[in-house]
Structures are given as structure tokens and as C-alpha cells.
Amino acid sequence: MSVPRFHDLTVARVSPEAAGSVAITFAVPDDLQESFSFQPGQFLTLRTTIDGQDVRRNYSICSTRSRYSQAKELEVGIRPMEGGVFSNWAATQLKAGDKLAVMPPDGRFTIKKPRALHRVGFAAGSGITPILSIIASTMEESDSAKFTLVYGNRRMSSVMFNEALQDLKDKYKNRLTLIHILSRQAQEVPMLEGRIDAAKVQQLIDTLLPARAWTRCSCAVPRP
Ligand SMILES: Cc1cc2nc3c(=O)[nH]c(=O)nc-3n(C[C@H](O)[C@H](O)[C@H](O)COP(=O)(O)OP(=O)(O)OC[C@H]3O[C@@H](n4cnc5c(N)ncnc54)[C@H](O)[C@@H]3O)c2cc1C
Numbered sequence: 001m002s003v004p005r006f007h008d009l010t011v012a013r014v015s016p017e018a019a020g021s022v023a024i025t026f027a028v029p030d031d032l033q034e035s036f037s038f039q040p041g042q043f044l045t046l047r048t049t050i051d052g053q054d055v056r057r058n059y060s061i062c063s064t065r066s067r068y069s070q071a072k073e074l075e076v077g078i079r080p081m082e083g084g085v086f087s088n089w090a091a092t093q094l095k096a097g098d099k100l101a102v103m104p105p106d107g108r109f110t111i112k113k114p115r116a117l118h119r120v121g122f123a124a125g126s127g128i129t130p131i132l133s134i135i136a137s138t139m140e141e142s143d144s145a146k147f148t149l150v151y152g153n154r155r156m157s158s159v160m161f162n163e164a165l166q167d168l169k170d171k172y173k174n175r176l177t178l179i180h181i182l183s184r185q186a187q188e189v190p191m192l193e194g195r196i197d198a199a200k201v202q203q204l205i206d207t208l209l210p211a212r213a214w215t216r217c218s219c220a221v222p223r224p
Contacts, residue, residue: 005104006045006047006101006102007032007036007101007103007104008100008102009099010098010099011024011025011026011095011096011097011099011100012025012026012096013025013096014096017077017079018158018159018161019157019158019160020080021079021091021160022078022091022094023062023075023076023077023161024059024075024076024077024078024094025063025073026073026075026076026100026102027073028068028073028074029072030072036068036074036102036104037065037105038061038074038105039105039110039111040110040111040130040133040134040136040137041060041109041111041130041131041134042061042105042107042130043060043076043106043109044058044059044061044074044103044104045057045102045103046058046076046101046103047102047103048086048089048100048101050086055085055086055089058107059076059078059129060076060077060107060109060129060133061074061105061129061130061133062075062076062077062128062129062130062132062133062161062164063133064136065137065140066137066140076129077129077132077160079125079160080092107130109130110134111134111137111138117146118147119134119148120149120150120209121134121135121150122151122152123150123152124151124152124195124196125152125153125158125160128160128161128165131149132161132164135147135149135168139168139172139175139176144175146175146176146177147175147177148177149165149176149177149179150179150181150204151165151180152181152182152183152196153180153181153182153183155182156180156182156185165178179192179208181194181195181196181200183195191203191204191207
């Protein structure tokens with residue numbers, strides 16, 4: 001069995017995100033470009049030593065392939081989990097210039113129908129990260145594709161990558177639909193309140209989603 005191969009990548013930037021989350025950008029050197037090329041939806045395994053323990057965790061790539069080919073950068077978003085070893089270390093200790101052991105992209109949560117006309121993604125909390133890469137890549141790689149995102153959070157102030165989503169909405173006004181479902185903030189429309197469960201998905205499909213026009217792409221489950 002082959003041993004997983006980690007490479008030291010330099011942290012180019014650490015940017016604050018909502019509710020204590022961080023976006024970590026890695027610079028990928030020329031000789032590793034091919035090893036780190038990815039499909040939107042895949043994840044990286046990050047590895048470090050914390051209090052003498054070898055710790056490895058997976059984080060989905062949230063950036064696009066075009067940014068990878070142009071700027072040679074990969075980005076992940078990390079939301080600190082209460083009592084979590086790696087996520088809190090990354091959110092408070094990592095800084096630009098640090099080196100971190102990173103395994104090349106892996107995972108099968110990727111686009112299965114490359115020419116879908118309309119994709120719909122469901123995400124909650126930090127589950128947005130792989131979907132963000134899939135949305136942006138979908139828009140960049142086709143002039144006509146549409147995407148509808150149903151995104152669950154407690155309240156708007158805790159929406160991870162809200163600015164990135166708004167930028168995408170501004171850029172692709174007629175092709176991207178964002179539907180926020182909030183569990184701890186009142187909305188004008190009751191259907192947009194609560195958690196994304198089976199009943200909510202059915203309600204959304206019946207009222208807001210043009211079922212005949214979309215191809216189910218993925219469902220990102222909330223991370224605990
Ligand atoms: C494919 C994949 C992609 C992912 N992508 C992302 C992403 O893009 N962004 C993101 O933020 N996360 C992502 N995750 C989750 C991420 O990998 C980590 O699991 C998460 O950050 C928590 O790691 P941690 O080391 O901080 O927490 P851990 O230390 O692993 O702890 C997790 C939880 O368990 C509790 N716990 C730990 N030990 C014990 C114990 N002995 N008894 C009781 N409770 C305990 C902790 O308090 C904490 O609440 C992804 C996971 C997978 C599998």
C-alpha cells in the first residue's frame with residue numbers, strides 16, 4: 001500500500017471569515033502544480049503537530065480552478081469547533097509565511113454531470129466550502145449554466161463566505177440564486193426559517209425550485 005504523501009506548502013494569507021472562521025490560502029510552487037490540481041468539491045488533508053500529537057484533518061477546497069491556474073493558489077475555509085484541536089489551532093495560530101504539511105486533493109464529492117443546465121446545492125454552516133468551489137467553477141466554465149444554492153445558517157452574521165457569495169451573485173445576477181434558511185433569525189417568509197430537513201427541501205422544491213430545469217448536484221450535510 002502506498003504511503004500518503006504530504007508536501008510542505010506555504011500559507012500565503014489567513015483571512016478572517018464570519019463567526020471566528022478563517023480562510024487559509026496556500027501558495028503551490030511550480031513543481032507541485034500537477035500534484036495539487038483538483039476537481040471542485042475535493043478536499044485537502046492538513047497535518048501538523050499540536051501538543052506533541054500528530055494531527056491530520058480534511059478541509060474542502062473552496063477556491064476555483066481558474067484561480068489555481070492563474071494565481072497558483074488553493075484556499076480552504078476552517079470554522080473553529082468548540083473543543084476542536086485542529087480547527088482552533090488553525091484559526092488562532094496559523095499565519096502568512098508558515099509552512100504546513102498538505103496532502104494533494106482527494107474526494108469524490110465532485111460534479112458528475114459536466115453539462116448540467118441548472119445545478120442545485122444544499123449546504124449548511126461550513127459545508128459551504130466545497131459547494132462554493134462548485135458554484136464558482138460552474139459559472140466560470142459555462143456561459144449559460146445556472147446554480148441555485150440553498151444555504152442554512154443560524155443567522156446572517158454567521159454566514160461563512162457571505163461576501164464571496166455576494167460577489168458571485170453580483171457577477172452572475174441572472175444565473176445564480178441564493179436562498180438563505182436561518183434557524184435563529186426571523187425571516188419575512190416563514191419557509192426561509194428553520195433547519196434544512198426533508199420537509200423543508202420538499203417545500204422548497206414545490207415552491208421555489210423549477211424542478212424540471214435542474215440536475216441534482218450534491219447535498220452538503222451540516223457539520224456538527
Ligand atoms: C471530507 C471533509 C471535508 C471537510 N471540510 C471542512 C471544511 O471545509 N471546513 C471545516 O471547517 N471543516 C471541514 N471538515 C471537518 C474537519 O475535518 C474537522 O473534523 C473539524 O475542523 C474538527 O476538527 P478539530 O480537530 O478542530 O476537532 P476535534 O479535535 O477532532 O474534535 C471534534 C469534536 O469532538 C469533540 N471531542 C474531541 N475529543 C473528544 C473526546 N475524547 N470526548 C468527547 N468529545 C470529544 C471536540 O470537543 C469537538 O467538538 C471536513 C471534514 C471532512 C471529512
